[in-house]
Amino acid sequence: MALELGRRVAVVxxxxxxxGELYEKSAEDLLCDAVDEALADAGCERERIEAAWVxxxxxxxxxxxxxxxxxxxxxxxxxxxxxxxxxxxxxRNACLAVAAGMHDVVLAVGFEKMRDGGFARPNRSHPVVDFxxxxxxxxxxxxxxxxxxxxxxxxxxxxxxxxxxxxxxxxPKAHLRMDVSEETVLQAPMVYSPLGLFDCCPTTDGAAAxxxxxxxxxxxxxxAPVRPLGIGLAVVSGQPYYxxxxxxxxxxxxxxxxxQAYAQAGIGPDAVDFxxxxxxxTITEILTYEDLGFCRRGEGGRFVEEGRASLGGxxxxxxxxxxxxxxxxxxxxxxxxIYELVTQLRGQAGERQxxxxxxxxxxxxxxxGAVACVSILGG
Amino acid sequence: MALELGRRVAVVxxxxxxxGELYEKSAEDLLCDAVDEALADAGCERERIEAAWVxxxxxxxxxxxxxxxxxxxxxxxxxxxxxxxxxxxxxRNACLAVAAGMHDVVLAVGFEKMRDGGFARPNRSHPVVDFxxxxxxxxxxxxxxxxxxxxxxxxxxxxxxxxxxxxxxxxPKAHLRMDVSEETVLQAPMVYSPLGLFDCCPTTDGAAAxxxxxxxxxxxxxxAPVRPLGIGLAVVSGQPYYxxxxxxxxxxxxxxxxxQAYAQAGIGPDAVDFxxxxxxxTITEILTYEDLGFCRRGEGGRFVEEGRASLGGxxxxxxxxxxxxxxxxxxxxxxxxIYELVTQLRGQAGERQxxxxxxxxxxxxxxxGAVACVSILGG
Numbered sequence: 001m002a003l004e005l006g007r008r009v010a011v012v013x014x015x016x017x018x019x020g021e022l023y024e025k026s027a028e029d030l031l032c033d034a035v036d037e038a039l040a041d042a043g044c045e046r047e048r049i050e051a052a053w054v055x056x057x058x059x060x061x062x063x064x065x066x067x068x069x070x071x072x073x074x075x076x077x078x079x080x081x082x083x084x085x086x087x088x089x090x091x092r093n094a095c096l097a098v099a100a101g102m103h104d105v106v107l108a109v110g111f112e113k114m115r116d117g118g119f120a121r122p123n124r125s126h127p128v129v130d131f132x133x134x135x136x137x138x139x140x141x142x143x144x145x146x147x148x149x150x151x152x153x154x155x156x157x158x159x160x161x162x163x164x165x166x167x168x169x170x171x172p173k174a175h176l177r178m179d180v181s182e183e184t185v186l187q188a189p190m191v192y193s194p195l196g197l198f199d200c201c202p203t204t205d206g207a208a209a210x211x212x213x214x215x216x217x218x219x220x221x222x223x224a225p226v227r228p229l230g231i232g233l234a235v236v237s238g239q240p241y242y243x244x245x246x247x248x249x250x251x252x253x254x255x256x257x258x259x260q261a262y263a264q265a266g267i268g269p270d271a272v273d274f275x276x277x278x279x280x281x282t283i284t285e286i287l288t289y290e291d292l293g294f295c296r297r298g299e300g301g302r303f304v305e306e307g308r309a310s311l312g313g314x315x316x317x318x319x320x321x322x323x324x325x326x327x328x329x330x331x332x333x334x335x336x337x338i339y340e341l342v343t344q345l346r347g348q349a350g351e352r353q354x355x356x357x358x359x360x361x362x363x364x365x366x367x368x369g370a371v372a373c374v375s376i377l378g379g
Numbered sequence: 380m381a382l383e384l385g386r387r388v389a390v391v392x393x394x395x396x397x398x399g400e401l402y403e404k405s406a407e408d409l410l411c412d413a414v415d416e417a418l419a420d421a422g423c424e425r426e427r428i429e430a431a432w433v434x435x436x437x438x439x440x441x442x443x444x445x446x447x448x449x450x451x452x453x454x455x456x457x458x459x460x461x462x463x464x465x466x467x468x469x470x471r472n473a474c475l476a477v478a479a480g481m482h483d484v485v486l487a488v489g490f491e492k493m494r495d496g497g498f499a500r501p502n503r504s505h506p507v508v509d510f511x512x513x514x515x516x517x518x519x520x521x522x523x524x525x526x527x528x529x530x531x532x533x534x535x536x537x538x539x540x541x542x543x544x545x546x547x548x549x550x551p552k553a554h555l556r557m558d559v560s561e562e563t564v565l566q567a568p569m570v571y572s573p574l575g576l577f578d579c580c581p582t583t584d585g586a587a588a589x590x591x592x593x594x595x596x597x598x599x600x601x602x603a604p605v606r607p608l609g610i611g612l613a614v615v616s617g618q619p620y621y622x623x624x625x626x627x628x629x630x631x632x633x634x635x636x637x638x639q640a641y642a643q644a645g646i647g648p649d650a651v652d653f654x655x656x657x658x659x660x661t662i663t664e665i666l667t668y669e670d671l672g673f674c675r676r677g678e679g680g681r682f683v684e685e686g687r688a689s690l691g692g693x694x695x696x697x698x699x700x701x702x703x704x705x706x707x708x709x710x711x712x713x714x715x716x717i718y719e720l721v722t723q724l725r726g727q728a729g730e731r732q733x734x735x736x737x738x739x740x741x742x743x744x745x746x747x748g749a750v751a752c753v754s755i756l757g758g
Binding site: 003005008051061062063064065066067068073074075076077078079080081082083085086090092093096100101102149232233234235236237238239252253256260366367370371377 | 382387430440441442443444445446447452453454455456457458459460461462464465468471472475476478479480481611612613614615616617618631632635639682745749750758
């Protein structure tokens, strides 16, 4: 693999709407807000966008949803659907188009209206956990298996929720900006045993955007450029729980995507200073530590309980608050993670800043479990 | 734009299932059949596929549909949704990934189960024109406007249907392999005036695949390589009929996508020897001649009536039979067009061979009218 992505491609602008229950905003509003923020960040005119990739799961539309929102016509816009990894896969394809030399300045966007339909379609508001039509019970299986194999328990899961809410309270755009105590998490209503309400991410509206350009013109933009060092995408069976590769306590898609990203970046997990990972459920974050090589199999529980994944710890995970606190508008999340990485790598993350952040990793998981995308960015 | 796509990328294998009412085949069957044919054509092992892009409109799945069908796990697979242009946009993204140097050998696939749900889901069989929930009435508007402006009539449209069915009878894999007379077309039941049943493409199952590799390794495969000289994608408003750019008698998306493709290829329409265009309705093919620059505005009717678009004519259009006769499994069609171009450019098209075919153009339109993709391939 000859491609050195970081020599060819740079991220020069990022934007993100506040995440939350945004009944007053249409999908078009969210798209414009996120993109305009990314353009302002880069100091770039909207007209310079040559092409775009847009990730969404629930939208019935193709590329025209973005074209109409931005009034950006006559250009290539591709809509990507890869479950909860749609946003980061849109980012990946956008980077490839620039690396190919096809375009100089492109956009990656992710969005989702989950609290209502957006687009003036019928309201199909969900309760907080409705996204988990299937998700909670499959991830609950992993949690039970993890408990059985490694002797962990509900308090181990709660440590993830407590940490991510503590981080998210410091994130101005997070959906659930509140501390939760271990007691609150443990006493919350059960969704699917052993996953209670605070083990599940909320159902959220939002959009995020990243402006990507040729590395050799990056300095002509205002935003400090950040380089994608490696981007991996791996798809496994759509029935990962019927064909478990790690005895239900790990995701092969994550492992394979991470292998690709580490190989492209020429680094291993030790070189990662911080990460945004796909904590759709608390157990998922713990398994992801292990899948990404941040710790050994079975040590993920201790990794969070000992504070190693906290802000100030050895490798902060989800300094943004993660899906758990920030929210999870499905197609938006992967690009929101890129937004967080760029913000952290520039040292602009305010109260939630990871000190000495030079290399960040973002991990998006979907399917559930069938698709993972891993991006490594460096300052 | 520095990229010379044809120097970096080659198509070395193509495959296509028979198109039709394939109740005995699942979506997985169709995917395997199309991909296996492309691999056999190239003389390539399935394991060499490093990544894939899959186009579908109706599938609820991400990349895992293809992963499970092919048992090809741990690799990047992106699902693209851009309406009826999904297949060719998948091809475009696959070519970009190779041009970027990220992968050596990749796959572009398009598929659709339209006669039943495939994937063991509930049967949602359509009548022949059900795809046209919205499509016939919007294209009928263009037909009426075209008649009014240029003095054409239903016989002009019928000339497209007669030609494409005549071509399609020579296509072994076409859905409706039958000649139709002008009288049959004119007397067919009305769908949406002035479009009768034979002005509309059928509702079809099918899949198609293209194997794409780095140009410098193309000769190591068995299949004679064909070069993508230019690929354009243009998205305009999702309400193209409310914001018509050409007074309803033309599609801005097609014009813009063609401009991109011609510019990349460094040629104009005169250099195109033959084309596969998106004749979802007979009027669409006529407007497309004009949008692509094959003739001037208002001359599209005469272009087909005078036999200039027929096999043996100056610029054969839809030698395969087009959507009209070959069928239109939505996500598959764009890749099926690439299959036809490669087959023609290699001189392997049998009875429907375009003599002296050196440069072919494929045109995929969706939205309806919001998205167009234009690919120019050379031998």
